[in-house]
Amino acid sequence: MKYAAPTTVDEAVGVLAGDADARVFAGATDLIPQIRSGRPEPSVLVDLKRIDRLVGATESGGTWTVGAATPTSTLTADAAFTAAFPGLSEASGLIGSDQIQNRSSWGGNLCNASPAADSVPALLANDARAVIAGSGGERTVPVDEVVTGPGQTSLAADEFVVEFEVDTPPANTADAYLRLIPRTEMDIAVVGAAVRVTMDGDTCTAASVVLGAVAPTVVRVPDAEAALVGSTLDDATLDAVAAAASAACNPIDDKRGTIEYRTQVAGVLAKRAAKIAAERANGGANS
């Protein structure tokens, strides 16, 4: 393996275009264990952290732009970011220990393409977009379109995610992310649930419900969103949200949870995350 540290997006694209086995990385917290466990070594390790656009988070004109290699600890420590996206911040802060937080990034979390990636459901719930660079220039796509299956993305060999764009939420809007793991810290999601709602008084006027770790990719739950919109999040609505979330699951059985368990927990977490998001949207105690 050779190490390359380009300082511009074009330079990085050039390395990728010139060698199909080159691979980009940000924190390497997934890449290094994968190489050590026997996955094929890339020919070139392309470190993206020396490119200015890849690191940092700024808000301008109602849109946050977050470099794809920005450490998640930078985001969780950013009070303005966390106030705008409490659920996205808490999801980002669940990726491993402090040691990992100083390296883990949205770009890596997304493009590693694990179904259990914590930041991805919350990115989808906020309709985040990925700016992707390649030999043909840059294109911007909804984050939903990046991951196609476990370990698989829609990116071409010469492409990588440069940055994310997330619009500042409208008034009376908030998100929440809940995750179940077998212990209290430092594990991989059995189920993750991100919910974002917009409230007009007691009534929900817009909703996003997204689940992680219950299907080959992160899944949106349109039936749960439809149940929330127009409701006051009464018990019958929350039961409908839970039923829709469970119905959207297509999980695996593994040591962390059975199919039946994941399916049930997805409903419970979706319901609870919806309640927290609504309280936050109304400036409640959980905000």
Place this chain on the structure above:
Amino acid sequence: MSRTHVNCTVNGDAVDFLASDSTSLLDALRDELDLTGAKEGCGTGDCGACSIIVDGKLNCSCLMFAAEAEGTEIVTVEGIADGDQLHPLQQTFLEGAALQCGVCTPGFLVAAKVLLDENPSPTETEIRYALAGNLCRCTGYDKIIRSVQEAAVQIGAGT
């Protein structure tokens, strides 16, 4: 094999070394710079025995390529004492018997130092969260937590 010439600062000293591009920073510290305090426990970022401070941030050195260290300022457990004067954390770990086999200890000391540098009076819960990326398989955590609490008191009192 491709090798990179790396210049960085380690424990206040400018150093340079040649590292193969697949070498971890942990292996470079241990094998090129003879700084064997940081340990390889798991090699996957779960145990924290390889914890070091890079540009003020806690990192697992097993999850960094050595070539990434170019231009950085690194602190390892060897750099936290003041000459012959142990860091208060080192002293309280000794007095509080916060170690048995000692493999995890350098990582715990470095992680606890980062915590106390940022938060001089952490609660027990804050200490437990801050050290959640460090695993101990023999002493147990209570003596470690109490030793960090005692060090915080001593640092706060200026002793």
